[in-house]
Amino acid sequence: MDGGTRFALNGQMTHVNGVPPDWTLLRWLREEGWTASKEGCAEGDCGACTVLMSTPPLEESAMAWRAVNACLVLLPQVHGRAVITAEGLTKADGGPHPVQRALAESHGTQCGYCSPGFTMALAALSLDADRSEEAILESIAGNLCRCTGYRPIVEAARALPSWTPALDPTIEQTLRALTAESLAYTVGGQRVCAPVDLDEALAFRAEHPDAWVWAGGTDLGLRITKALERPAEILALGRIPALRGVRETDKTLELGATTPYVEALAAMTALAPSLGALVRRIAAAQIRNLGTLAGNLGTASPIGDGLPPLIALGAKVVLGSLRGERVLPVEEFVTGYRQTALAPDELILSIRIPKPSPNLHVSCHKVAKRVDQDISAVSAAFVLGVEDGRVTTARLAYGGVADRPKRATGAEAALLGQPWTRDGLEAAKAALADDIAPMDEARGTAAYRRLVAANLLDRLYLETTETTAPARLEAL
Ligand SMILES: Cc1cc2nc3c(=O)[nH]c(=O)nc-3n(C[C@H](O)[C@H](O)[C@H](O)COP(=O)(O)OP(=O)(O)OC[C@H]3O[C@@H](n4cnc5c(N)ncnc54)[C@H](O)[C@@H]3O)c2cc1C
Ligand code: FES
Ligand code: FES
Structure with missing residues (x-):
């Protein structure tokens, strides 16, 4: 198989090839015209880039969906995952998703910068049955509005119906297969190694001691997005079940x-x-x-x-x-x-x-x-x-x-x-x-x-x- 990252974006299998491995998901989305996700801070603080990402199940359990900051997720981290952006919430007939409807009906649609992020944070909340005040506030604590307010958004959250993203079974099977395989590629002299086997990771670490060791990337990501550093090599650990x-x-x-x-x-x-x-x-x-x-x-x-x-x-x-x-x-x-x-x-x-x-x-x-x-x-x-x-x-x-x-x-x-x-x-x-x-x-x-x-x-x-x-x- 040739290199690059394969994942499901808004229900379609996508192959990103020829893009350096230190590109964030947000950068790639916006370059490709998926512009609902915004770059507000590029450091995980504002939530304008929030998307839903599937997490490989620990065992045979169902896939979990979680809100993450696309500005801190590297493309290799989404290999074998499914991603939903605000564009992906729109129903096939073009009508609003229940989360979008709840926001509109509570007058919670605000500016184009924060609204897609709030929408995705509430989409994450709608995956769970808990609508307690604590759960609502926790769900939007990572989303910043610099000007209008939070009250209508909280009201939308209270009225939120439950929702589970549907994933085509063939796509889910493909993703599960990708999750089980090691990933390694080089683009523009930048190399990523994202093995599934711990010994492979330890061998790479021994041979490439200067490679950035990447777990969640919520500290390291800022070295790329804010300090504008370019890692020559990345060892991504997130695909190793043993860890x-x-x-x-x-x-x-x-x-x-x-x-x-x-x-x-x-x-x-x-x-x-x-x-x-x-x-x-x-x-x-x-x-x-x-x-x-x-x-x-x-x-x-x-x-x-x-x-x-x-x-x-x-x-x-x-x-x-x-x-x-x-x-x-x-x-x-x-x-x-x-x-x-x-x-x-x-x-x-x-x-x-x-x-x-x-x-x-x-x-x-x-x-x-x-x-x-x-x-x-x-x-x-x-x-x-x-x-x-x-x-x-x-x-x-x-x-x-x-x-x-x-x-x-x-x-x-x-x-x-x-x-x-x-x-x-x-x-x-x-x-x-x-x-x-x-x-x-x-x-x-x-x-x-x-x-x-x-x-x-x-x-x-x-x-x-x-x-x-x-x-x-x-x-x-
Ligand atoms: C918006 C924002 C808010 C934050 N708020 C807080 C906060 O309130 N409190 C707080 O403590 N932190 C906070 N942080 C910092 C960060 O989220 C935490 O430090 C987090 O625990 C880092 O984990 P990570 O998996 O993302 O690390 P990474 O960024 O992946 O790695 C961090 C460092 O650990 C090394 N590393 C990671 N895993 C391994 C491994 N298995 N073996 C060897 N080296 C390894 C990496 O090489 C790197 O040097 C915040 C960050 C952001 C962006
Ligand atoms: S752009 Fe602000 S959290 Fe990602
Ligand atoms: S940042 Fe969007 S309305 Fe305040």
Whole structure:
């Protein structure tokens, strides 16, 4: 078979050949005249490019459809998938789709920039039966209107009928067959390797250590769309079944490296509800449908929201290469500002999170200017054990207060073995001052971050000592 990407676009099999592998789906769509999807920001923030993309089933289950940002999806990522744009919603007779009708009837059709994206976000909502206020707001949290408003769109969402995209069985069969095959091609000197076999990926990694290792692409994509870098080689991992999925034992939750947040959310919520709540505040649905915890770890940003909980819970990262596997505590994996211990021939295979024993209190926090689609100024994750009034376990990890996410070891030492009282808390807050070294920058001054970091310890105290959390805290 010759190279290129094959996928179903709006119900028709499409073969994209001769296009460089670092083109985004959005770029290709617009060049080909599918101009309903807009480029508002080219960085996953505005939702104007939202399309529905099918996800290969984990086993024999039905194909799942998810809203994604076409501005961050590379063409090779859609190989073997089905994509629906706003054009594809129009019925064969030219009439409006139920989602379009609901929007029109609620006066929710706004400008040409945001409307197609809102339409596709609501199309994703209509796949599910949940029309709770929470589900509605979550479905459009990744879509920005800069001028008109959201009320009519929310009203349209409330009136939305349920809908399942129909895919011709022959096309579905073709897509399933494509999903099972490795993909590799070179265009204009740029090469992509998107294998289905882990050993093939490890061999490519060993031979091409400079290839960009692509999981969801929600961090890497910006290097192409904003920094205008051109990768010579891409190793795309998203088609390797061995790297995707959630495995559980009594003691551990193990997330395959390419498992998107959306597929890990239920298990992470079961492990600790506060962890699940934090994951739901990572970006918005379109990003969580693509992005992975392993990618968060690979980027190793000081404000990566996934890292403080992994550190506080004592998670480990499983690394693999042709030489074999090794397992490192996440704390040791992150070695500096956006630096990791990943060797040039290694890949992250999975992340192992120990399940906390029931007597431990786990609380995760994200402090940002907005609830949705915002980057943390400070984040924190605490694991606390108190027996007979004394602290027996204290693991306190912070993000946004140093060059990397890190534990507050001084504050931990101040707490351990001491009574869990206001005085003990104040001693920990005093020690915390030496544990952290925040910077002044756009999301907050160093002084603000110090204050927030200490206040989060106050919150931990209230959470664990007040029988009813104060209403204001519950609302945050
Ligand atoms: C609009 C927007 C909002 C965002 N909001 C948040 C937020 O609220 N909180 C937050 O923490 N992050 C946020 N992010 C950042 C990003 O979504 C996350 O960091 C995400 O977890 C990255 O995962 P990915 O799979 O997309 O990574 P990718 O972009 O595919 O990869 C990221 C890095 O990890 C490496 N990598 C990935 N997988 C592997 C592997 N298996 N082996 C070796 N290396 C690997 C890559 O080479 C790359 O260096 C946001 C991003 C966008 C665009
Ligand atoms: S163009 Fe803004 S999210 Fe894609
Ligand atoms: S951005 Fe379209 S109406 Fe506001």
